[in-house]
Amino acid sequence: MSSFRQIEQNLQENNTPAWGAVFVMSLCCSVLIASEFMPVSLLTPISTDLNMSEGQVGQAIAISGIFAVITSLSISRVFKIWDRRPIMLLLTLLMIVSGIIITFAHSAVLFMLGRAILGVVIGGFWAMSTSIVMRLVPPLSVPKALGLLNGGNALATTIAAPLGSFLGSIIGWRGAFFCIVPIAVFALIWQFKSMPALPAILSVEKSKNPFGLLKRPIVLYGMLGVLLLFMGQFALFTYLRPFLETVTHVNAAQLSTLLLILGVTGLVGTFLISLMLHRHVYRYLIIIPFIMTGIAGAFVLGGQHIWFVAILMGLWGFIGTSVPVAWNTWLAQTLHQDAEVGGGLMVAIIQFAITLGATIGGLLYDSHGYSATFYMSATILLLGALTAYITWRNATHVTHQ
Numbered sequence: 001m002s003s004f005r006q007i008e009q010n011l012q013e014n015n016t017p018a019w020g021a022v023f024v025m026s027l028c029c030s031v032l033i034a035s036e037f038m039p040v041s042l043l044t045p046i047s048t049d050l051n052m053s054e055g056q057v058g059q060a061i062a063i064s065g066i067f068a069v070i071t072s073l074s075i076s077r078v079f080k081i082w083d084r085r086p087i088m089l090l091l092t093l094l095m096i097v098s099g100i101i102i103t104f105a106h107s108a109v110l111f112m113l114g115r116a117i118l119g120v121v122i123g124g125f126w127a128m129s130t131s132i133v134m135r136l137v138p139p140l141s142v143p144k145a146l147g148l149l150n151g152g153n154a155l156a157t158t159i160a161a162p163l164g165s166f167l168g169s170i171i172g173w174r175g176a177f178f179c180i181v182p183i184a185v186f187a188l189i190w191q192f193k194s195m196p197a198l199p200a201i202l203s204v205e206k207s208k209n210p211f212g213l214l215k216r217p218i219v220l221y222g223m224l225g226v227l228l229l230f231m232g233q234f235a236l237f238t239y240l241r242p243f244l245e246t247v248t249h250v251n252a253a254q255l256s257t258l259l260l261i262l263g264v265t266g267l268v269g270t271f272l273i274s275l276m277l278h279r280h281v282y283r284y285l286i287i288i289p290f291i292m293t294g295i296a297g298a299f300v301l302g303g304q305h306i307w308f309v310a311i312l313m314g315l316w317g318f319i320g321t322s323v324p325v326a327w328n329t330w331l332a333q334t335l336h337q338d339a340e341v342g343g344g345l346m347v348a349i350i351q352f353a354i355t356l357g358a359t360i361g362g363l364l365y366d367s368h369g370y371s372a373t374f375y376m377s378a379t380i381l382l383l384g385a386l387t388a389y390i391t392w393r394n395a396t397h398v399t400h401q
Contacts, residue, residue: 026148033152033153042164043238050107050111054239063116088128096181133145162257162263221390226346231380233381236374237320268318284322285327291319292319
């Protein structure tokens with residue numbers, strides 16, 4: 001029996017919904033996303049203050065991905081007999097510690113330490129969040145609860161970059177980071193009061209090796225598509241601020257406006273595309289990276305014109321922010337019986353891709369300039385589109401068989 005059926009039995013035994021816990025998990029999701037992506041809009045002041053190149057700061061930011069990969073693949077096994085409530089409280093506490101360390105970091109080493117702790121929180125939270133939410137509400141309310149969780153993701157993605165840029169121009173990058181700490185403290189208190197006991201559910205599924213799923217060709221091709229798409233996306237996204245400042249020559253107000261355009265169009269795109277994905281998921285998995293390839297190249301060709309860049313930022317947000325929704329839909333359709341294990345594997349691959357993209361992008365940015373980084377992003381995204389097409393062909397072949 002899969003863990004999902006056991007969860008349904010658990011819910012039937014205790015059918016009292018814990019919506020407060022769902023809302024606080026959505027808040028934690030927002031704080032996590034803001035913590036992860038806010039540095040992108042603060043790359044320049046961080047590099048100046050810590051005496052690092054912009055490429056080095058991008059790589060330091062990406063270190064969180066390494067620890068997220070390790071944590072997402074191991075947390076279920078390390079804490080397999082633990083109640084999930086204290087684990088979530090511990091992760092929220094670590095999020096507070098990370099914010100404090102980053103705020104008061106006076107060296108690159110301390111900054112990287114704070115990002116490493118944040119990576120542990122990211123990996124642990126995303127690996128366990130879906131299965132925990134499924135236990136907090138009755139089965140019929142699970143889609144609504146997951147919608148609230150993803151709503152926190154979309155909202156934070158919308159406001160993190162422009163808000164970070166705006167706050168950074170007023171109270172500095174340290175102040176911008178510290179603003180996250182009291183919100184995380186509030187989330188910890190709320191979580192302590194609202195989160196019920198969630199005893200560990202031991203099942204055959206949890207004992208599976210997540211890498212064993214890669215023996216199935218459709219999973220192997222799909223996860224490779226995930227890797228290439230997120231790697232290409234974040235090779236460019238991580239270095240948008242220095243590009244906008246040095247190539248487009250925007251001021252602080254214009255930068256915040258452009259980042260807000262990116263976020264708002266991302267929120268709209270996520271909502272619209274999620275309504276259509278259930279019918280033609282593979283079509284969007286192919287089209288999204290293909291369009292992003294063209295946008296990445298257009299940044300290089302027309303990056304000097306702010307009006308053109310504003311259009312490109314809107315398109316990038318509209319298309320790129322919906323990427324997780326598209327691949328999560330594919331995961332649910334392809335691995336519905338192994339979704340928990342597959343979800344942990346996908347989290348690990350996404351974080352590894354973000355780290356790899358930001359690291360290689362930073363090396364190219366420092367050595368050859370923005371054009372090399374952006375063209376590399378376009379090339380990887382094109383390969384991602386091709387891999388998504390191969391995944392679709394394999395799925396079609398399996399269906400015919």
